[in-house]
Amino acid sequence: MFHVKQSFFIEFFEQFKKSITCQSAVEMPLELLLFLLRESNCRAVVCVEDHAFSDVFHNYSYIYRGVDFLPPLCFFDRDTPVGFKSNANEHRGRVLSKLSVGEISNIIISTKRGISEKSIKQNHTKFINFDTELDYEELVNFLSLSSYEPVETVTKCGEYVLKGGIVDVYPFNKTYPVRFSFLSESVSVYRFDVESQITDNPVLLRRIADRHMSGESSVLDVVGEKFKILNHKVTNLVEGCMSISFNLFDKDFSDTSLKVLPKKNLTNNGYVFLDQILVPRWFLSRTTSLEKPDMADTIDFKSLAIKDRVVHKHHGVCEYGGLYDFGDKGVFDERLLLEFLDGGRIYVSTQNLGLIEYHSSKEEPAFKLDSLSKKGVWQKKKRLAKKQVDDIVDDLLKNYASRSISKKNLDSFDYKAEKRFIKSFPFEETLDQTQSWKEVSKDLEDKKPMDRLLCGDVGFGKTEIALRAAFKVVYSGKQVALLAPTTILANQHFHTFIERLSPFSINVGLVSSFKNKSENKSTLEKLKNNMIDVVIGTHSLLSPGVSFYNLGLLVVDEEHRFGVKQKEKIVDIKNDIDVLSMSATPIPRTLHMSLSGIKNISTINTPPKARFPINTQVQYYDIENIKSIIMFEVGRKGQVFFIHNNIKTLENIVSVLRDVLPGLKINFAHGQEQKKSLERKMSLFIEGKTDVLVCTSIIETGIDIPNVNTVIINRAHLFGLSQLYQIRGRVGRSDRQAFAYLMIPKGYRLSKNAYKRLKSIEKNTSLGSGYNISKSDMEIRGVGSIFGYKQSGGLSQIGYGLYSKLIKESLEDKNFVKKSFIIDPEDISVKLYIDMAIPLDYISSESIRLEFYRKLSQCDKLDHFMKIKYELENRFGPQPNSVKNLIDNYKARIYCAKLGIKSCVYSDGILQLVFLSAGVSRSIDSLIPFIVEFCAKRSITPKFLPGDREALLVNISLNKNLDIYTFLESILNKLTTLILM
Numbered sequence: 001m002f003h004v005k006q007s008f009f010i011e012f013f014e015q016f017k018k019s020i021t022c023q024s025a026v027e028m029p030l031e032l033l034l035f036l037l038r039e040s041n042c043r044a045v046v047c048v049e050d051h052a053f054s055d056v057f058h059n060y061s062y063i064y065r066g067v068d069f070l071p072p073l074c075f076f077d078r079d080t081p082v083g084f085k086s087n088a089n090e091h092r093g094r095v096l097s098k099l100s101v102g103e104i105s106n107i108i109i110s111t112k113r114g115i116s117e118k119s120i121k122q123n124h125t126k127f128i129n130f131d132t133e134l135d136y137e138e139l140v141n142f143l144s145l146s147s148y149e150p151v152e153t154v155t156k157c158g159e160y161v162l163k164g165g166i167v168d169v170y171p172f173n174k175t176y177p178v179r180f181s182f183l184s185e186s187v188s189v190y191r192f193d194v195e196s197q198i199t200d201n202p203v204l205l206r207r208i209a210d211r212h213m214s215g216e217s218s219v220l221d222v223v224g225e226k227f228k229i230l231n232h233k234v235t236n237l238v239e240g241c242m243s244i245s246f247n248l249f250d251k252d253f254s255d256t257s258l259k260v261l262p263k264k265n266l267t268n269n270g271y272v273f274l275d276q277i278l279v280p281r282w283f284l285s286r287t288t289s290l291e292k293p294d295m296a297d298t299i300d301f302k303s304l305a306i307k308d309r310v311v312h313k314h315h316g317v318c319e320y321g322g323l324y325d326f327g328d329k330g331v332f333d334e335r336l337l338l339e340f341l342d343g344g345r346i347y348v349s350t351q352n353l354g355l356i357e358y359h360s361s362k363e364e365p366a367f368k369l370d371s372l373s374k375k376g377v378w379q380k381k382k383r384l385a386k387k388q389v390d391d392i393v394d395d396l397l398k399n400y401a402s403r404s405i406s407k408k409n410l411d412s413f414d415y416k417a418e419k420r421f422i423k424s425f426p427f428e429e430t431l432d433q434t435q436s437w438k439e440v441s442k443d444l445e446d447k448k449p450m451d452r453l454l455c456g457d458v459g460f461g462k463t464e465i466a467l468r469a470a471f472k473v474v475y476s477g478k479q480v481a482l483l484a485p486t487t488i489l490a491n492q493h494f495h496t497f498i499e500r501l502s503p504f505s506i507n508v509g510l511v512s513s514f515k516n517k518s519e520n521k522s523t524l525e526k527l528k529n530n531m532i533d534v535v536i537g538t539h540s541l542l543s544p545g546v547s548f549y550n551l552g553l554l555v556v557d558e559e560h561r562f563g564v565k566q567k568e569k570i571v572d573i574k575n576d577i578d579v580l581s582m583s584a585t586p587i588p589r590t591l592h593m594s595l596s597g598i599k600n601i602s603t604i605n606t607p608p609k610a611r612f613p614i615n616t617q618v619q620y621y622d623i624e625n626i627k628s629i630i631m632f633e634v635g636r637k638g639q640v641f642f643i644h645n646n647i648k649t650l651e652n653i654v655s656v657l658r659d660v661l662p663g664l665k666i667n668f669a670h671g672q673e674q675k676k677s678l679e680r681k682m683s684l685f686i687e688g689k690t691d692v693l694v695c696t697s698i699i700e701t702g703i704d705i706p707n708v709n710t711v712i713i714n715r716a717h718l719f720g721l722s723q724l725y726q727i728r729g730r731v732g733r734s735d736r737q738a739f740a741y742l743m744i745p746k747g748y749r750l751s752k753n754a755y756k757r758l759k760s761i762e763k764n765t766s767l768g769s770g771y772n773i774s775k776s777d778m779e780i781r782g783v784g785s786i787f788g789y790k791q792s793g794g795l796s797q798i799g800y801g802l803y804s805k806l807i808k809e810s811l812e813d814k815n816f817v818k819k820s821f822i823i824d825p826e827d828i829s830v831k832l833y834i835d836m837a838i839p840l841d842y843i844s845s846e847s848i849r850l851e852f853y854r855k856l857s858q859c860d861k862l863d864h865f866m867k868i869k870y871e872l873e874n875r876f877g878p879q880p881n882s883v884k885n886l887i888d889n890y891k892a893r894i895y896c897a898k899l900g901i902k903s904c905v906y907s908d909g910i911l912q913l914v915f916l917s918a919g920v921s922r923s924i925d926s927l928i929p930f931i932v933e934f935c936a937k938r939s940i941t942p943k944f945l946p947g948d949r950e951a952l953l954v955n956i957s958l959n960k961n962l963d964i965y966t967f968l969e970s971i972l973n974k975l976t977t978l979i980l981m
Contacts, residue, residue, distance in 0.1 A: 008274050009276055017042075022225075022228045024230050024231070026232050029243055029269070030232060031060070031268055033046065043107070044106075045115055046109045048110075048234070049234065052234045055632055056069075058739060062615055066107070068098070070091065093172060097172040100120045100121070101127040114219070117218055120215050120217050121214065122217045125212050126142070140162065147210050155170075156194075163843070165877055166179060166182070172209055176191045178190065181877065238271075241271045241273050244270045246282075249283055250427070306321065307319050308362050309358075310357065310358055313356075315378060316340070316369075316371075317369050317797075320338065321337035324347065332838075334838075335348060351857075354857040355826045389807050389810050392807065393814065414476075424503070427461075432605055432606040440580065441468070441469075444473065449578055450579060454581065454601075455583050455584075458584050459607075461604060461608055465602075469553060470534050471504065478550050479532070480555065481536075482554075488699070490510065491510065495686065508532070509523040511540055514676065530550065552578060553577060554578070554580070614732045617742070617762070619741055633710040636736070639690070639691055641699060641712070645719070647672060650696070704733055711741070713728075728761065742758055820860060820897075828901070830892050833882075833888075835882045839883075852872065855868050861894070895968075898976065899920045900920055901915055906968075909957055911964065940957065942955065943955040943956075
C-alpha cells in the first residue's frame with residue numbers, strides 16, 4: 001500500500017510515481033489520485049469499492065470531463081422512465097462505444113465488477129474515420145444506417161439532423177455534440193452548445209462510433225496491459241498534506257506566505273504541502289456576473305402545440321391550428337391558422353407574429369375563446385385589463401411621487417463597524433452582491449426613503465444584502481422589521497440573523513406562532529421599549545397592537561405570497577421608512593427597463609463561488625433505489641429531504657423508510673401539526689440530529705440548511721414547475737455536489753403537461769436557471785404582484801404577454817417613459833418583396849421556422865437583427881435571398897415605427913410610404929423638401945398625395961436596377977435626423 005512520508009510536493013510526487021504499479025492498492029482522496037495520475041500522464045483503470053461507487057460517480061462524473069466513468073450493470077439508477085436521461089446509462093454507453101472502436105481515455109473509473117463484466121463485442125462496432133477529407137454522402141449514409149436517430153434539433157447522445165450542407169450529430173463516443181459544415185471547399189467541424197445551438201470551438205475529430213454491440217469481452221480484455229489497474233480505498237487523510245475546501249482556503253489561507261499554485265487538474269479541493277498550496281484555478285479567480293439571456297416576455301414558439309391557446313391583439317383568445325403554406329409559383333408563404341369560437345378562422349402571416357401572444361397550454365383548464373363576430377366582447381376585456389394596468393401604474397407613480405417628497409431623519413453611520421461586519425461574511429461575495437449592496441447602501445444614506453426590489457435566484461445571496469442593510473440601520477440608531485410569508489421561513493431568518501448579528505451586540509427578536517403568547521408579548525414589549533433592534537415575523541407584525549420605538553427599515557421577503565389585506569397594510573407603513581423587498585421571481589428585460597424610472601430594482605444573477613449545478617434525475621419510485629440514495633448522502637455526513645405532499649399517507653412513508661433504514665433517524669413534518677411540535681422537529685433537523693425529514697411542500701420557500709444536499713420528491717408529476725424549482729432550490733447551498741430525484745410511480749403514464757414540467761426541471765439545472773423557469777409563476781400571479789399591488793382577473797383574460805405590453809404602454813401614455821415607437825411595429829404594413837420566407841430547404845423543421853419568425857417579430861432594435869443573422873448562419877449556413885429579404889423587411893418595419901410611417905409597400909417599381917401626422921410628418925415643412933432633394937440626387941421625382949386621417953402619402957418610382965432596401969434604409973436613416981431636430 002502506498003504511504004506518503006514526505007511533506008514537500010516534489011518528493012511526494014516522485015514517491016507516488018515510483019509506488020504506482022499494476023494492481024496497486026491506493027489509499028488517498030480520489031481527487032488527489034486523479035490529479036497525480038494526470039500530472040504523471042499515467043494510463044490507469046481506477047477500481048473503487050462497490051459501496052463507494054455511487055458516491056464517486058455522483059460527486060465526480062458531473063465535474064471531470066477528461067475521465068471516463070463506467071458504472072457496473074447493477075448500478076442503482078437503472079430505473080429511469082423512457083424519455084428522461086440516465087446519467088449512468090449515458091456514461092456506460094459512451095465508454096463502451098469508445099472502447100469498442102479503440103478510443104481509450106487515459107483514466108477509467110469503475111469497480112472490479114464493472115471492468116470484469118462481459119460487455120462488448122470487440123471490432124464489431126461501426127464507425128467512420130476522419131483521417132482523410134470527409135465526404136458528405138459518406139457521413140449521411142453512416143448516420144442513416146447506424147443507431148443514430150434523426151431529429152429536428154440535436155439535444156442528446158445518439159441524435160443527428162441534416163440541414164442542407166450542415167450536419168449536427170451527438171456521437172455515442174463523445175461528451176459533446178458536433179456540427180459539420182460542408183459549405184466550403186474544406187470541411188469544418190465545431191462543437192456546439194445544446195441549449196443555444198451556437199457553435200463554440202473547432203474540434204479535431206478522429207472518428208464517430210455507433211452504439212456499442214454487447215458481447216463476450218470485458219474492459220480488462222480490451223485494455224490489456226496498456227493500463228495499470230489501481231484498487232482505490234476511500235479516505236480523506238493523506239500523510240504529508242492537508243485537504244482544504246474553498247471556504248477553508250478563503251478563511252485561513254488567503255494571506256498565506258506559502259506559494260499558491262492554481263492547477264487545472266484539481267476541481268473541488270486544494271492541498272496544503274510544507275512548501276506550497278495546490279488549488280483549483282477557480283479558487284483564485286473572482287466570480288463574474290453571469291450574462292443572462294434576455295428573459296423572453298413570450299413563449300418560445302418552438303414549443304407551441306396544436307390547440308394551444310394564443311391571443312391575437314385585435315381579435316382575442318383563440319386556438320392555434322397549425323402552419324400552412326399559401327405560396328404560389330415557387331414562392332413560400334407560411335401562415336398560422338387561428339380558430340375562434342363559433343367556427344371563426346383567420347390566417348396570420350408569419351411576418352405578422354408580433355400580433356400574437358401566447359395565452360395557455362391546451363393541457364391547462366379549458367378557457368372560453370373569443371368570437372370574431374363579437375368584437376365588442378374582446379374590446380371590453382382589453383379595457384378591463386387596461387384599467388387594472390393603469391391602477392398598478394398609478395399606484396407605482398403615487399408611491400414614487402410620495403416617497404420623492406418624503407424626507408427621513410438621517411443619523412450618522414458607523415462605517416468602521418460596517419466594514420467589520422461585511423468582513424465577517426464567511427464567503428466571498430459575488431460581483432452582483434457587491435453592486436446590489438452599493439445600490440442599497442446609497443439608498444439608505446439618501447434623504448428620500450428607500451423603496452428597492454432585490455431580485456435573485458434561490459440561494460444567490462439576497463439575505464446577506466438584507467443583513468447588511470439591517471446592520472447599517474441599527475448602527476444608525478433605528479429598528480428593523482423583517483416580514484416573511486411563512487412561520488418556518490421567519491424561523492429560518494431568525495436563526496440566520498442571530499448568528500450574523502449577535503456578535504455585534506444587536507438584539508434580534510422573533511414573533512411567531514412557534515412561540516407561546518407570553519413569549520410573543522414579551523418580545524413586542526421589548527420592541528416597543530427599544531430593547532430589540534431587529535424583529536422578525538410573519539403578517540402578525542402588521543397587527544394594530546404592534547408598535548415600534550423607532551422603525552427605520554422594513555424588509556419584506558417574497559411579498560407576493562402575502563394576502564391582499566396584508567399587502568395594503570405594508571403599503572400603509574411604507575411612506576416614511578426605508579423598504580427593501582426581496583423576490584426570487586425574475587423581472588423581464590422589457591418590463592425592468594420600463595419600470596426603472598419609478599422602481600429601483602437590483603438583481604443578483606451570479607451564483608456564489610463553490611456552487612455546482614444540482615444533478616437532477618427523474619426516476620421510477622423504487623424503495624431499494626431510494627435506500628441507496630439516502631445511504632449515499634448520510635454516508636458523506638449529509639441529510640435528506642423526502643417530499644411527500646399528502647398528509648394522510650406521510651406517516652406510512654416514514655414507516656417504510658424506517659423499516660429499510662433502521663439505523664437512521666427519520667422524522668416527518670407538515671403544516672397542520674401543532675406549532676410547538678413542528679418547531680421542535682425543524683430545530684432537530686437544522687441541528688443535524690435528524691438524518692431524513694419526510695415532509696410536505698412546507699419547505700418550498702426559504703429553508704436554508706447547507707448540510708442538506710439531497711432531495712427526493714415523491715410523485716413529482718403532481719407538482720407545478722415553479723414548485724419543483726423552489727423545492728429543488730432547498731439543496732445545493734454548500735460547496736458539495738447536490739442531487740434532486742424526481743420520483744414517479746413505476747409504469748405510470750405521464751400526461752403531456754406533466755412530462756413537459758419534469759423535462760424542463762431536468763433540463764434547467766444550471767445555476768440561475770430560475771430565470772428560465774419562474775416566468776410561468778409570474779404568468780399565474782400577474783406582473784403587478786411582484787411589486788406588492790393587487791391583482792385580479794385581467795391578466796388571465798388577455799394573457800401575460802399582452803398584459804406586459806399594456807404596462808409599458810401605460811407608462812408611455814403617462815409620459816413617464818419615453819416612447820420607443822410612434823406606431824407599434826406589429827400595426828405597420830411593410831411589404832418590400834414577394835419572396836420573404838424561411839424556405840423548407842433551409843430549415844426543414846416547422847417548429848424551428850416558427851421560432852425564428854417569432855424572434856424576428858420580437859426584435860425592437862436594429863442591432864438585434866445581427867444576432868439573429870449570426871445564429872441562422874451559424875446553425876444553418878448562408879442565408880438564401882428569401883431570408884435576407886425577410887430580415888430587411890422586418891428592419892424596415894422598425895424604421896417605420898420610429899418615424900410614424902403607417903405603411904411601406906413596394907410594388908411594380910413604385911415605393912409607397914404613408915406618413916402619419918403624429919410622426920416625422922409633423923415637420924412637414926422640412927419633410928417634403930427633404931424627400932424632394934434626396935430623390936433629385938438620384939434622378940427620381942416623388943409624388944405627394946393627401947391620405948386618410950391627416951396622413952401624407954408619398955409615391956416614389958424607382959429604377960429597376962436600384963436595390964429597394966438600400967434605397968429605403970438610406971432615406972429612412974436620414975429622416976430620423978428630422979425627428980431629432
